[in-house]
Structure formats: C-alpha cells, structure tokens
Amino acid sequence: MPEGHTVHRLAAALEQAFGGRRVRTSSPQGRFPEAEQLDGSVLLGAEAVGKHLFLALAPAADVPADSPAVRQVHVHLGLYGSWTFAGEPGFADAHAIGAPRLRMGEREEAHGDGGLDWRRLVPRPTVRLRIAGEHGLADLTGPTACEVLDAQGRQAVLDRLGPDPLREDPDGRARRRFVDAVRRSRTTIGALLMNQQVVAGIGNIYRAELLFRARLDPFVPGRELSAGMCEEMWEDLVALMTYGARTGRIVTTQPAHRDIEARIVERSRGTRQNGDEDPSAVPREKSFYVYHRQTLPCRLCGTTVRSADLAGRTVFWCPRCQRVRRRRAGWTREHPATPWALADPAAQVA
Template sequence: MPEGHTLHRLARLHQKRFGRKPVLVSSPQGRFDDGAAAVNGRVLRRADAWGKHLFHHYDGGHVVHIHLGLYGSFTEAPLPLDEPVGQVRMRMIGAEYGTDLRGPTVCEVIDAGAVDDVAARLGPDPLRPDADPARAWSRISKSRRTIGALLMDQTVIAGVGNVYRSELLFRHQIDPYRPGTEIDADEFAAMWRDLVELMKVGVRRGKIVVVRPEHDHGAPPYGPGRPRTYVYRRAGDPCRVCATPVRTAELEARNVFWCPTCQT
C-alpha cells in the first residue's frame, strides 16, 4: 500500500499540472460516472493530502476523495492520451497533461464537511505543517498495544505504512513488540523528528530512503528482491549493522521486520 509520502507527492504533482484550471473528468470504467459529472469542467482549486488520503478541491465546493488502498495507482502522461486501457476509474485531462486512476479503494465526491470528518478520524500527519505530535504521543503513552502496531494505526499517526514502521523502529533501536507505555517521551520525540525528515525525503525523491550513509553498503549486495532498507523485506539476511539475521513475524495481520540484537 502506498505510504503517506506518495499521496503528498501526488498532491503536489496534480496541483502543478491541473491546479487553478478547468479539468475534464470522466469515468471510462463507469463506476464513477456521477462523481465525474459533478466536477467535470470545473476549476481544480487545490490538491492536498492527509495521511493516505488525497483530496482534489474543485470550485463549487465539490471534493474528490481518493484512497489508493492496496492496488490503486495513477498513471500520468502528456496530452493527447491514448484510449483508456483496463479499468480506469477516473480520467483527468488538463491543459497539457492527463492522468488515469485505476483500482482505488475509495474514489468519491464529498463536501468540505465530509473532508473534516475524514481528517477527524486520522492522527497527525508528519508531512502537514499543522501536525501536532502531542496528539500521537498522548495515544501511544497510554496504550499497552505494541509500538509496532501503534505506528501503523492511522488514527494515531497518519501516513505511516509497513516500510516506515519497520525502518523507523530499527533506526531508533526499539523492539516492535514494546508496549506504547514503555516508550518514553524522548524516544517518541526523536522518532517523530526522524519520521518527518524521512517522509520529506520520500516526497522529494519519490521513494523511501532510510539507510544512513555509513551503513549503505552491500550486505548482501542490493538487487532484485533485496530492497535498500535495514530490515524491511530482509528476513534471514544479515543486519547491516551487526550481521544478526533479520527476523519477521505477523503483528496485527501485517508482517513486521526487526533485528533482535539492535532493537531492544
């Protein structure tokens, strides 16, 4: 599932390519016909994101709300676009570019009040300037759930997925099974600052970058099936710091990865 930096990057891209101009919106698949008709030809005032949710705000108060889920994706191309291929839920055509949306979990038209309702259900987003980490800390510090589970809970922190979760905990030497009540305030503050910076890099570069330069070497060499991470999807491989085999297990229905030596 795309993590929060991907949605913020898409929001910036759509703002640049479609913002402040009329946009032609259609639903070649047919499943979004009514929503497309409501915004077709209107000016896209702004695009923004909160966690894993993307919002296109149009003149007239209509907002297209998108959650990509596990399979959703946008494909962008200069005009003219080819005929739609596959199940295109939404097609947007601007002055110079077009984009097709396929496979989202959510693609709907809502109003500003419903946007507020979505945001109210989410925790602070590290990529938003108005994010209040104290809200997340309040939830974590009172919870006996594991920190590995809490970081993935979108009502605690919005936008963190499995990669950032596993890598952040490794970078701060925290076992994913430690309860939230056993994380101290300084540990959380350091993790939050690091998460903000890591996700900003993700927005700029379009990919997750988590390995520090001093550890960025082949152990084993990078390549297909060997991601450029400390622990994520590296089960059985030697830790890049201590060479202990990386472990994996299921934690609240998602696989978590960690080094049993470095993370305590």
Template sequence: MPEGHTVHRLAAALARGFGGQRVRTSSPQGRFADAEALDGHVLLGAEAAGKHLFLPFAPSADVDPTGPAVRHVHVHLGLYGSWTFAGDPGTFDAHAIGAPRLRIGEREEGLASADGGSRDWRRIVPRETVRLRIAGPHGLADLTGPTACEVLDGEGRQRVLDRLGPDPLRPDPDGSQRRRFVDGIRRSRSTIGQLLMNQQVVAGIGNIYRAELLFRARLDPTVPGRDLTAGMLEDMWEDLVALMAYGARTGRIVTTQPEHREIEARIVERSRGTRQNGDEDPGVVPREQSFYVYHRQTLPCRLCGTVIRSADMGGRTVFWCPRCQSVRSRRASWSRQHPAAPWAVEER
C-alpha cells in the same frame, strides 16, 4: 500499499499540473458516475492527509474553497491504486505515482495510443480500467485501481480528517501534531509496533516506515507505548518527518546511511519484489540497499550481523533485529546514542 509520502507527492503533482485550471473529467471504466457532474469544473488544488487524497472541484476559480459549492473527490489508493501522467514537457516530473506503473501510453500497464504509439498526450486513449481521467490544458492524469474514489462535501471531508492521527508531512508550526503523536502513544498499552500502524495514532505510516523507524530508534516492536518516554517519541517523530520528507521529494523510501548500503545488500523478495517508483531510473539507491530490516528476514543485520527476524503483528508482518532493537523501556534512542548517524539520509 503506497505510504503517506506517496500521497503528498501525488498531491503536489496534481496541484502543479491542474491547480486553478478548468478540466475535463471522465470515467472510462464507468465506475465513477460523478465524473460527469464534475466535468468542466475548476480543480482548485490538491490536499494529502495520511494515505488520503482530496481534490476540490468548484464551478469557478474564485469560489471559497471552504464553501458549500466545493465538492471533494476523495481517493484512497489502497494496495493497487496509481495515477499515471502524460503532458507537455515540464508539466509532471514523474510518469506514475502510486503502485509502480509503466509510462502512460505503454502497452503493458499504461494506456494504448489511438495511432499506435504517438507521444502526443492529447491523442492517448484511456484503458478500460481507468476509474477517473482528469485532462487539462497541459496534460492528463489517469487513476486506476483505487480502493476508494468518491465525492464528498466539506463535512464529509472533515469527517475523514477527524478520524486520522497527526500526519508528519502536514505543517506543524506550533508542535501540536508532534504532541498528539507523543500523547497518543504514551496513553496506550498496545505495542509500539501496533500503534505505528494505527492511522488514528499517526497518519501515513505503512509497514516499511514502521519497520525502519523502529530499527533506527533501536526499539523492540513489542514494547508497550506507555513505557516509552516523551523524549524517545519526540526523537522518533523528528526522524519520521525527515524520512517521509525525503520520500515526498524523491518518491522513494531510503532509510539506510550511505556507509551501510553495501553491507549485506540483499532483501528477501516476493514474486515481484519490493518495488518502488523510479526503480528503473539510473542513479537511485537500489531497493536492496534501501532498508535495514524490511523484507530482510533470515539475512544478517547490516550493523551487527544478527539474523533479522519477522513475525505477525496485528495481521501484518513486522521485521526487526533482535540485537540492535533491544531497547524495551525508558532508554535513549539511536539518534542520541549515535550522534554521528543522524536521521537525515543522503539524497542521491
């Protein structure tokens, strides 16, 4: 499932490509009936909150974005959702965001072209699986495979936001989101591994960030939240903010330090492997070098050589190193113990 950094990257792309423009909307699949009512409206921008995307549509660009005339298309990508883009040069900096897809217009997973392969995006015919197409003056975007695609009014949007925990990628000028994160975990008897996957505790974290954040904090996934100190949790929050900001910039989750990437550069893949957007692009950190513990069960830890373990936790698989992640209570986190290994990863 795409994690929170993906949705923030997606919101930025949609706002850049269509923000403030009058757009055409349609549902080639026929499963989003509201597309017809929104056709010809102005897309005011885009908003991400955790794994949720909101696209505000209004009759004109001067409408109050908080007013009753605005309708919000609420999208949750789920496991298989993705947006695929095509347009004038420079309109979009990625061909797809979400579950990995081929380029728009390519036959296997993208869209078929009306003239058998023309690169003119205006002539691309949508596949029948497209739930929502947005077309503007300079490009188009197709949504396929989402778990949710619905229209909400302002109150409906707020209800979704109210049930979410703090999002590490949303602005936090007064530190209130960090405090909510710390307080929410310290009040709970649940394990930190379970709490990090609870979207009401922290919005946007998925299984990769959960596993990697706990490894970087040298923290056992089974420690109860109430046993952790505020200092440890503040460090974890700052690490998470930096890791997810990197993901939002690059479209990829990379949690390893450069000096560790060539050590035991393997992962235990499923049928299609742990794919990320951009795997086919040259110069990216390969997925085999990107993680410390995620999908590395039965392989040696990059740092200590101990075999990485995995287990079920709340219906999802958790991955950890039983030696490196020996911290179970009120002790310093990895960032404090290892000042030479800061949380910010090297960009490539």
C-alpha cells in the same frame, strides 16, 4: 500500498498539472458516475493527508475554498490504486504514482512524452477517473476509494486520522498528539505505528525502518516508552518522510552501511519504488536496514533479521539491535557506533 510521502508527491503533481485550470472529467470504467457532474470544473487545489488525497473542484477559480459549491473528490489508493500521467513536456514531474503499473501509452508502444500524441490516448477499461486539461491528462485506476464529499464529509475523514508528519506543525501540536497517543496505549509500538488514528501516512516500510533506527523492540507496549523516546521517533519520522516526499523514495540507510550485506528478500513482484529506473538512485537492496531482509544478517551487528505477524502485517526487526523495551532516564536514539546525525536528512543519501 503507497505510503504517505507518495500521496504528498501525488498531490503536488496534480496541483502542478491542473491547479487553477478548468478540467474535463470522465469515468471510462463507469464506476464513478459523479465525474459527469464535475466535468468542466476548476481544480482549486490538491491536498494530501496521510494516505488520503482530496481534490477541490468548483464551478470557477474565484469560488472561496469554504463555499458549499466546492466538491471534494476523495481518493485512497489502497493496495492496487495508481495514477498515470501523460502530456506535454513539463506537464507533470512523475509519469506514474501508486501501485506497480505500466507507463501510460506503453501498450501502444509509445509514451505521452513522445511518439504518440497524449490527446489520442484511449483510456483503459479499468480507468475509474480521467482528468484532462489543456496540456495533459491523468488516469486513476484501482483505488480503494473514489468519492465526492462536501466539507462535512471531508472533515469526517480528517477526524479519523492522526497527525501527518508531512504537514506543517509550527506549534508542536501534532508531535504532542502522537506522543500522547502512544504513551497512553497498552498496544505494541509496532501496531501503533500502523494505526492511522495514531499517525497518518506510515506504512510497513517506514514502520520497520523507524523502529530499527530507534533501536526499539516492535513488541514493547506504547505505555512503556518515555516521552523522549516518542519525540525522537517523531522527529526521525518527519526527516525520513520529508526526504521521501522530495525524492519519491524511502531510503533509511546511511551511505557507510549500504554496501554491507546489500541484499533483500523480495516477493515475486518485488519491492517497487518510484525512480527504480533511475541509475543514480539508491537501489532498493541498499535502501533498508530490516524491511524484507528476514533471514539475512543485520547490516550493523550480523544477527539474523527476523520477521513475524503483528496486527495482520509482517514486521521486520533485528533482535540484537532492537532491544529497548522500556523507558530509561536520559535515553537517546544514538547508538555508540551509529549516530544518525539527522540534522541534515539529505546527508543520508550520497
């Protein structure tokens, strides 16, 4: 399932591709009949909140954002959803975002950026929603949710979500919501981080890596953590996800650690990230400390990385490095051998 940074990149790509322009909408699959009613609308904007995407469509570009005429297309990609783009050069930064998928046009042995005119690309039978503009198109396949909401429906979705680390938080309110939600709960911190009502946008990779970097045992109850522990976790999460939104990749390792035990235990489909085909990107076997590294030695201490089921998902951790189980006076995230130095998140990637 795409994590929050991916959905923020998706919103930016759709905004770049169609923002302020009139679009054609259709549902080749036939499972989104509302597309016919939205056809010819103007995309006022695209917004990401956690793992949820909202596309604001209106009859004209000058319609106020709070007008009843604005319809919100709400999309949640879930495990199998993805968007693929094709168009003129510079149309969209990404060719595809979401679950592992072919580049649009590959089945015809041609790409939207060369060889085959994107205007002639026939949608696959699985396309739930096609958005087409003057310079390109985007196809949505396999989403968990694709629906039209009014302002009240959109707000109902937002009310179910916790704070999003990638949304602006000038007054620190989001950070305080996160800290309060964790510290008043008896639930394990490993489960809390996957609860979208506690924090929106975290998936299994960020959960595992954040806890390793914080030296936290995944099974410690949230109420046992100090405010300082939670605040440090939030700041680290903001830095990691900001980097992810900028690059499209989750990279949590420091350069000095990447060649130590540079292995990963992949599933049959593999752990995929956007940009895997880029030779300059940090390869996935060097990107994580514990995620999908069960049975392998910890990069820092050599202890075997473990995995277990926690709230229906697999959690990964190092039993030696992650021994913090309760609040301690003067606690700090820094480990004697590995200060994270996150003042500059970009310093994590060489």
